[in-house]
Amino acid sequence: MSQGAIARSAVEEIEADLLLEALHRRFDADLRALERAPLRERLLAFMRARDLPSLSVLQAQALHDEATGLALVRCLSVRPVALFDDxxxxxxxxxxxxxxxxxxxxxxxxxxxxxxxxxxxxxxxxxxxxxxxxxxxxxxxxxxxxxxxxxxxxxxxxxxxxxxxxxxxxxxxxxxxxxxxxxxxxxxxxxxxxxxxxxxxxxxxxxxxxxxxxxxxxxxxxxxxxxxxxxxxxxxxxxxxxxxxxxxxxxxxxxxxxxxxxxxxxxxxxxxxxxxxxxxxx
The missing domain is CATH 3.40.50.150 (Vaccinia Virus protein VP39)
Structure with a gap:
């Protein structure tokens, strides 16, 4: 991995940590213990669906728009469920x-x-x-x-x-x-x-x-x-x-x-x- 890629990865990890801290403080949803690999996939899917370029932009939107913030909490914390599905x-x-x-x-x-x-x-x-x-x-x-x-x-x-x-x-x-x-x-x-x-x-x-x-x-x-x-x-x-x-x-x-x-x-x-x-x- 190039030095540039390593730096970008480190920045993204910081952005993810800040986003989870923001969701905890804003919506009382503590998702900070989540494993980072599956978390990243969910975040990227959420960003693609809304055409958002970065985690920082997503954080700003989630903090200032309650509907976006609650939708993000549900995306990160809710697994698909159904009655009597197993x-x-x-x-x-x-x-x-x-x-x-x-x-x-x-x-x-x-x-x-x-x-x-x-x-x-x-x-x-x-x-x-x-x-x-x-x-x-x-x-x-x-x-x-x-x-x-x-x-x-x-x-x-x-x-x-x-x-x-x-x-x-x-x-x-x-x-x-x-x-x-x-x-x-x-x-x-x-x-x-x-x-x-x-x-x-x-x-x-x-x-x-x-x-x-x-x-x-x-x-x-x-x-x-x-x-x-x-x-x-x-x-x-x-x-x-x-x-x-x-x-x-x-x-x-x-x-x-x-x-x-x-x-x-x-x-x-x-x-x-x-x-x-x-x-x-x-």
Missing amino acids: PARIASLRQALGPWLRSCPMARVWVSECSGAEDVYTLAILLREEGFYDKTLLFATSSSEATLGAARRGRIPAAEFARYQQNYLRCGGRLSLSDYLEAEPDEDGNLAFLPELGRNIIWAQYNLATDASFNEFQLIVCRGALSDLRPALRQRALALFHESLAVFGYLSMHPGDAMVQLPNDVDFRAVHAESGLYRRVA
């Missing part, structure tokens, strides 16, 4: 959670770094159909208040209903997805989940990179967020999940978030590695 994961959860949650007087489930209502309400419906919802508290967290606020509204695009219904049936749904939704879409073309399905959900802003364990859980779900973190922070998150799980509690991850180089004193056993399901054993 039949293998749902099947492994159905099989594992029944005996485990039946033994718990009150169960706690943590959905870490949720990307949307779909992440949380998939679990709420699953727990309802397995008969555990009334004795379960779901904690849904994200480091981005904007992402959390959108998920908290509990809405899905009406245009996605047919696809989500097929996903639900493939995952062993016992009713119809419409039984969990308001009958008519709102003025924005979204369908709202029934209020009773959200009554046991607690929403809170939480940062995997800096915050401490806040409860003991029987199940933690974190899909895809770990691969976005830098290696040291990824290990911190795994240690945090281990600390936060009850002994024999379950951790459901994205299969791509490989369980390699675990921190000291962290011990997970694969229950169904193909779907990313592990169990704390010590």
